[in-house]
Amino acid sequence: MSIDVRHLGFDYGTTPVLKDLSFSLTPGRFHALLGPNGAGKSTLFGLLTRLLALQRGELLFEGQSMARFPAQAMRRIGVVFQQNALDLDLTVRQNLLYHAALHGLSRKQARNRGDRELERFGLLERANDPVRLLNGGHRRRVEIARALLHHPSLLLLDEATVGLDVASRKALNEHVRALCRDEDLTVLWATHLIEEVRRDDQVLILHQGQLLANGTGQAICDETGSRDLSETFHVLTGAG
Numbered sequence: 656m657s658i659d660v661r662h663l664g665f666d667y668g669t670t671p672v673l674k675d676l677s678f679s680l681t682p683g684r685f686h687a688l689l690g691p692n693g694a695g696k697s698t699l700f701g702l703l704t705r706l707l708a709l710q711r712g713e714l715l716f717e718g719q720s721m722a723r724f725p726a727q728a729m730r731r732i733g734v735v736f737q738q739n740a741l742d743l744d745l746t747v748r749q750n751l752l753y754h755a756a757l758h759g760l761s762r763k764q765a766r767n768r769g770d771r772e773l774e775r776f777g778l779l780e781r782a783n784d785p786v787r788l789l790n791g792g793h794r795r796r797v798e799i800a801r802a803l804l805h806h807p808s809l810l811l812l813d814e815a816t817v818g819l820d821v822a823s824r825k826a827l828n829e830h831v832r833a834l835c836r837d838e839d840l841t842v843l844w845a846t847h848l849i850e851e852v853r854r855d856d857q858v859l860i861l862h863q864g865q866l867l868a869n870g871t872g873q874a875i876c877d878e879t880g881s882r883d884l885s886e887t888f889h890v891l892t893g894a895g
């Protein structure tokens with residue numbers, strides 16, 4: 656699904672947090688939204704998911720204004736927020752069924768789709784375990800599976816790997832890339848970790864509410880005359 660963000664601005668009180676952001680997301684591609692803590696990534700996610708009300712600018716989903724057609728847009732978005740949002744006492748499957756019901760899926764449809772997602776994530780045998788028994792990486796997988804139940808075209812992930820060890824972070828990142836490739840899913844992956852970004856990704860670098868770079872990782876490195884994305888990030892944001 657194509658997304659166009661046009662001249663987006665947002666203030667908390669009198670403090671400007673997003674400043675005239677404009678960019679597009681290409682259907683079926685993995686986009687990394689890279690920014691240090693406090694850059695404005697979660698605020699941008701809040702606007703894309705309508706948790707925050709639009710103040711300035713426009714969001715277009717498939718060319719249509721989100722403000723005018725909010726329900727249609729929301730049906731096509733799956734989101735994984737920074738904080739884990741599963742009920743720890745419900746089983747994995749119950750968490751999925753509940754979410755599916757919110758999206759209006761029948762119980763049978765929900766069960767079929769849920770089991771398919773769990774199988775894809777290697778978690779089907781854990782379906783009847785309370786989420787509390789799962790490790791952090793597996794809980795994140797369940798959240799992604801849940802976000803995909805209603806078959807969205809756009810998947811938003813806000814610092815999805817926070818709190819995970821290096822191996823789980825890598826596995827999760829690779830899993831989402833595979834989804835993007837195999838399912839033609841448009842992905843926006845917000846992170847402050849440069850190692851989660853690749854040179855052939857579409858990369859958006861956000862710093863203090865401004866977009867400092869937008870292009871493939873390679874193109875951004877070339878533009879800034881940097882050896883790698885880590886150096887580019889440091890040159891542009893001063894962050895390590």
Ligand SMILES: Nc1ncnc2c1ncn2[C@@H]1O[C@H](COP(=O)(O)OP(=O)(O)OP(=O)(O)O)[C@@H](O)[C@H]1O
Nearest residue numbers: 667672690691692693694695696697698699814847
């Ligand atoms: N509810 C709020 N009220 C006032 N200021 C806020 C609020 N939420 C965020 N901010 C401020 O807005 C700025 C951007 O925060 P935001 O959470 O969007 O950034 P971020 O890039 O997601 O960072 P992090 O990864 O640390 O969450 C920060 O300076 C933050 O302190």
